[in-house]
Amino acid sequence: MKFFIDTASISEIREAASMGILDGVTTNPSLVAKEGKEFRALLKEICEIVNGDISAEVVSITADEMIKEGKDLASIHKNIVVKIPLIKEGLKAVKTLKAEGVRSNVTLCFSPNQALMAAKAGAYIISPFIGRLDDISHSGMDLIQQIVTIYKNYDFDTQVLVASVRHPMHVVEAAMIGADICTMPFKVIDQLIRHPLTDIGLEKFLSDWKKGQQSKK
């Protein structure tokens, strides 16, 4: 499973990239707005740090405008994947962009039928938002299972990107199901590494080592 970071923060991206586990970055308009930087310059900076798919979202809502905006974003760097909202106009844009060689990540997916539509339109990536479904008492992970099964049944090559991840168990379950990509906030990436027995074990190894060195003196 590929690991993406869900942020537009350069410091978080640098830190995650330095761990050697980062395959890509997802951004969205809310995350970009939080950074207060010029969008194109920010994307260029991200592309210099991570050599993988970097999702950049359009803010238009008509197909023609999304296509124009998408082409412009894709021209920034070869690794940019254009994020398109899962609405009717969005599907039209995905189809045209694909025909012109621009890859799209179809975002704000909340149902298996939406995912099926996106794959048929030619999405490179589908982004089902599991945390936001859990928030309204629906199982986000059931949606991932449904999409993975449907795509497998019909040999779609659209990649399933698990989005709106809130905690480490989401990552375990996504990996068990066989999702292609999981995008996580920095906090979750950090939580994945930690285990109290690792900390206790390391502390004991180091203190035993110290005692051993002292007894040799």
Ligand code: E4P
């Ligand atoms: C995905 O690409 C989105 O940016 C993201 O995962 C949304 O997560 P949220 O529900 O925590 O805002």
